[in-house]
Amino acid sequence: MTVIAIRTEASRTIGVGHAMRCLTLAAALRERGAQVHFICREYDGNCNEIIEARGFAVHRLPATGNAAVAWSGPDWPEEAAQTRAAIDALGALGVQPAWLIVDHYAIDEKVERELRSGVGRIMAIDDLANRNHDCDLLLDQNLVPRMERRYEELVTSDCVQLLGPRYCLLQPLxxxxxxxxxxxxxxxxxxxxxxxxxxxxxxxxxxxxxxxxxxxxxxxxxxxxxxxxxxxxxxxxxxxxxxxxxxxxxxxxxxxxxxxxxxxxxxxxxxxxxxxxxxxxxxxxxxxxxxxxxxxxxxxxxxxxxxxxxxxxxxxxxxxxxxxxxxxxxxxxxxxxxxxxVDGGGAARVCNAMLISASTRLRARPAGAQDEALLLEWANDPLTRRNAFSSDPIAPQSHREWFRARLSRPHSCLIFVVETEAGVPVGQVRFDREHDYWEIDYGVAAELRGRGLARPMMEVALDALRATTAGAQVQGRVKQANVPSQRVFERLGFSSQVDERGFVYRRKA
Missing domain, CATH: 3.40.50.2000 (Glycogen Phosphorylase B;)
Structure with a gap:
């Protein structure tokens, strides 16, 4: 069972919003089989009894600091020590949290760094973009100017960022x-x-x-x-x-x-x-x-x-x-x-980002007309556009015409949606016939990057191609700056050469 710890807060001055959105995420994680524990202080106006009434354990920390000032708690070494003690108490029960979720404006990279050795991964929920984080996953569900660049200098380059209202933590209702x-x-x-x-x-x-x-x-x-x-x-x-x-x-x-x-x-x-x-x-x-x-x-x-x-x-x-x-x-x-x-699917997307991994069983299915909006969303993801040879955003009408034309020509274009056995889409792999080769284009859903999914996703798609096109030769083109994709092709046994556009990878399907 996946164990997850959540460090958040509620009080008369802080309000209950942080605790309640963490409760929403906790309920969604529990639906996926996770066991969730909360770590909260006993400030006046806290939500600890509400959290417990909804079936979650709460490790209560003492109410320290100035109660009249929002987020006023102990100095960071004491915060780190007290939170670490709560996490270690879980370890004494034989369970180390796979994730620590931190939704707390007074916690930054100093505390997170101290807690890292006691947990598998760290997720930070933030709204302010005013401090550095030492985390693997960052969630900011707000719509603000320059949203995509808000955390560029505040997290490491390998931190997966879930940004914008598509990740809002709303109740299933x-x-x-x-x-x-x-x-x-x-x-x-x-x-x-x-x-x-x-x-x-x-x-x-x-x-x-x-x-x-x-x-x-x-x-x-x-x-x-x-x-x-x-x-x-x-x-x-x-x-x-x-x-x-x-x-x-x-x-x-x-x-x-x-x-x-x-x-x-x-x-x-x-x-x-x-x-x-x-x-x-x-x-x-x-x-x-x-x-x-x-x-x-x-x-x-x-x-x-x-x-x-x-x-x-x-x-x-x-x-x-x-x-x-x-x-x-x-x-x-x-x-x-x-x-x-806001479509209300944010909690499910965040759960996917936390729980789907390289060991998750995947399958590939042919794309259909119902996948048009999903594929356009993936294609226009900012990182996808930066890594593409043409970086301009794709207009919906242009994508519709292109997509419908491709679906009508399966002899020269095969598009696969790769998903989990539960039907959660994780990405797409497209094969376009170019003379003697099928050209590969692939993309992983933004919230699932950094989980090692590109290689297993490509493997099931190549299996699907072999099932329809025996003896197919495949190739992929990758920009020289796109090191992660280069590694994917290399680990799949592709041979490489360099031309004026970057790397070309080839092998039998």
Whole structure:
């Protein structure tokens, strides 16, 4: 059994977002057969009991540091020693974690380096790109400017980076409900408001006040808080005499309410991606500085409307922004932009990146029309484009015409999708007939790079080619700078020569 340890935190000042997204990932990993253990401090407002209630063990560390300051804990040597003791306790039970997941803004490469010898691999979950990491896998699920280059100087070159909303850690219910929702069209009849588990600035009451200014009895408002909200009693009193305002406390998930909403009002963070996954247009108020670049990107792309930072927003300004949206008829385009940003499959992709390895059994199947979008996604991956002899991005229509033409000519082009026995696609291998040789083109899914999959993927594809084309001769062309691909061909027994474009590798299939 694969054992995984997660070091994360929750408190009244930190909020619960980090712990909750780690819980989502832990549940997905458990579905794949992994055993997951949490390591968390006992800060006021922690999620330790929630984590245990969902069936995960929690190794509790003492609450040290300034409780009033977010992420204020002990100095890094003490943090490393205490976390290492928790990991060693697992070792005493006869299980060394195959992975340590770190979702903690106060932990950087110094602590990670100290912990490395006690675990197989390290995954860092980050949103800030403000510190170095000593990790094998890095996840940043945010949409920000220059996303692909954000961590260039902060991680080693062999660290696999999972960047952007396609890796958002959302509960499975979001995918289920996404398939049941439709773009929001017409008049807004239901509004949703949530400002994180902490909401120390009490934006919740500000949003309720802004809504009440409109006296719209034909519009419902769902408000979500936790029982730990600093103004919970005041909020209850504020909504008591308004039958169209519904207060929800300590919900296990926001998904059902979001699925019903026509419009949302909220902060940045994980909830941004939950709203987008379910196609909900939203008005966003940033609550922390690290949310600003995310809000800017979402606003620029029309996915959300950023009203400003918390200290810039008044009840009157929020009421005006809300009025502007309530007066308009939604045409569905706003929802469509949201749907296109987050598909809800992020947790599965992250699990694949962690659990699929060179020893995973693979199979190759012929590509079909249903694989068009997947192959375009792989083809336009930034690293794939850099390693290709033509580095320009491929337009969807051009790819469609090319792909359909190739599928119609199996005598001169064979495309295989390589997947696990469970049907998880890991990459593609294409063979194009060029005179006496079949030219090889291959690519591994971005989240699975660095796991040693290229060689076994090529092996099963070459087996599939032999089954259809006896005695085939194959060759591959590789840029001189693409050392990893050169090694793949060499280990598969290809002979090589150099020409003006780079290396040429040849052998019998």
């Amino acid at each position: 979001y995918v289920e409900l996404r398939n049941q929702t439709r773009p929001r069209v017409g008049a807004i009849r239901r509004v949703f408001a949530f400002f994180s588990g902490a909401d120390v600035d009490n934006l919740t009451q500000l949003a309720i006040g802004a809504f009440l200014r409109h006296s719209r009895s034909d519009v419902e408002l769902d408000v979500v808080i936790t029982s730990a909200h600093p103004r919970a009693d005041s909020i209850r009193a504020q909504v008591a005499d308004h039958p169209n305002i519904h207060l929800h406390v300590d919900l296990p998930t926001l998904a059902p309410l979001l699925a019903k909403a026509d419009l949302a009002i909220g902060a940045g963070g994980t909830t941004s991606w939950e709203r987008a996954c379910l196609g909900v247009p939203s008005l966003m108020i940033t609550m922390a500085d690290n949310q600003r670049p995310i809000a800017e990107a979402l606003n620029e792309r029309g996915i959300a409307r950023w009203l400003g930072h918390k200290d810039q927003i008044t009840e009157a300004s929020l009421a005006a922004a809300l009025d502007a949206v309530l007066r308009q008829e939604l045409d569905g385009s706003w929802s469509e932009l949201c749907y296109a940003t």
